Amino acid sequence: MGTIQTPPGTRDILPEEIGYWQYVENIATQILSRAMYQEIRPPIFEQTSLFERGIGEATDVVGKEMYTFTDRGDRSLTLRPEGTAGVVRAYLQNNLYAAGGVQRLWYCGPMFRYERPQAGRQRQFHQIGLELVGTGDPRGDVEAIALASNILKSLGLRSLKLDINSVGDRSDRQRYREALVEYFLPYKEELDPDSQDRLERNPLRILDSKNERTKEINQNAPNILQYLGDNSQIHFEQVQQLLGDLGIEYNINPCLVRGLDYYTHTAFEIISDDLGAQATVCGGGRYDGLVEELGGNSTPAVGWAIGMERLIILLKQLQSSPVRVPDIYLVSRGEAAEAQGLILAQKLRAEGLTVELDMSGSAFGKQFKRADRSGAIACLILGEEEAVNQTVQLKWLQTKEQQTMTQTELFNQVGELREQLGRHRKQ
The missing domain is CATH 3.40.50.800 (Anticodon-binding domain)
Known part of the structure; x- marks a missing residue:
């Protein structure tokens, strides 16, 4: 019999590489601790309903990518495909809101999605994430973005750009959703198969397609910024003003919608030019409805996640391995x-x-x-x-x-x- 191999989409992180991981984790810990964020460690698997309700059943993550199984107690459990839903569940279950004010939380660990393995994308992948729960202030959006930027720059990354957008509140998104369906219907047969499927379930995600013909069609699609209500417009303008005050350069990308249903208002990505097609190093945004969706009171929140595998690829391009040697x-x-x-x-x-x-x-x-x-x-x-x-x-x-x-x-x-x-x- 041959030796047993790792399952497809997983890999060993060997001692020769672990120095990069520890370096990233140490930098993140230092920067987030200085901003008074506290680490939280939710379990790796949760009840499946947490992700169905939190992420959205119409998303690709829930519909196609989750590792779901039935345990010996006949419960449906899922290996976490992302970190935010578990942190919010922990926030509610453990009454973290009882202290009042905001909760500044961060996490680090493995996530699981059944995707096609490629450079920087594995079926078991790792993220460092931040969640700022309890404030709807635009300063929260910008603090989150600034901290992600601080971490990436402290690691020595330079060829980065920040894309931002607003996806509005639920009523804004509904109006925009209707406008998108109306626009895309005449092109339905020209869209790629995934986008055809999304037309009925989640049309905003068509804007995120990598298919060349669909990208051409997207160029003339309605702009979400034209469907924002007054409150959403004011919030987005304040975010832009505060980013400018901090000297953080940004680009407004109306096609940036992120892949999860819980996002509201600000959505953002930090992108590297050195990663080819898998360019996003950090992604996040505001999710003002998620706490309520999971059974809590209406509570605004904002957060992000940094993909560790993609970050390590960039660090390897920049410097030799931080190998530990003995004294x-x-x-x-x-x-x-x-x-x-x-x-x-x-x-x-x-x-x-x-x-x-x-x-x-x-x-x-x-x-x-x-x-x-x-x-x-x-x-x-x-x-x-x-x-x-x-x-x-x-x-x-x-x-x-x-x-x-x-x-x-x-x-x-x-x-x-x-x-x-x-x-x-x-x-």
Whole structure:
């Protein structure tokens, strides 16, 4: 029998790549924490009805892409296809609204959609998301956009552009929906099959089609901005004014509608020119009706999600892998020396140093070769003689300088050792 492989659309994130992921997560944590956003971790699977009600049964996500199963208790459960519905469910179930004011929340983790796998798009994919729940103020929209921009720029991404649009409130969307159906009906046979299906269920999504002929037809479609009511128009103008105040450049894209039914008013995407067809790095918008749709009081909210896989592709194009290397590589040979080596490694780690302990038991020559390959600054050597005398040899791997000291001296001088390691690393 052959080895078992990962299912299609999934992949292992190997140690050689994980540094990118940790780098992104650390930057996001720092920036969101400074803005007083708190992390939340909802479960990976939820009741199927949460997504049917929250995302919308007419969407492609619910209709075609969800991983849904019946558990042993005959309950219909679904692996989460996105993060917002679960966060709102948690907000309601745990009475987070009882504190009053707004809830600033963020999450990070895997999502699941049955899509055609391609570069930057997997069936198990990962997102960092933000949800600002409890304010309808345009400042909330702009704070959310600004924080996403801060994260992406702090990661070193530059060739980005922000597209914004307003999809209005429910009454605006209904008027616009009717206008779209009227416009598209004469072209029905020319639309791609997905768009023909969407004409009855979700005509706004036709505007998001990647089919070339459908894109041509879309060029003369009604503009949603012409169907906004006064309140929606004022909100959108204020968002634009505030973005300008922050110096955030943007482009108004009337075809930007996002793929989920819960969006209202502001919709936005941050796009990279370096990703080809899968250009969107961050997408989000306002969803003022979702909390009420899921059983709560009318509560405005805004949020976004950053796709980690696409972000990692961009980071790999920008820089070499942020590989972690040890400060010290510790080699030992002989039963007593190997036991002392384990103790030394643990003590040095407790002092804040990064130590890799060779556990091969092979000859010193092979251990020294691995020490050189590790990228370590220094090597600690323990043999039978050192074990008897409670000493250790410290070898600087770049200069090949070597000195002998007692193990007690080593720990008494750990501060000086840390400074020496820093100087050698800069050389």
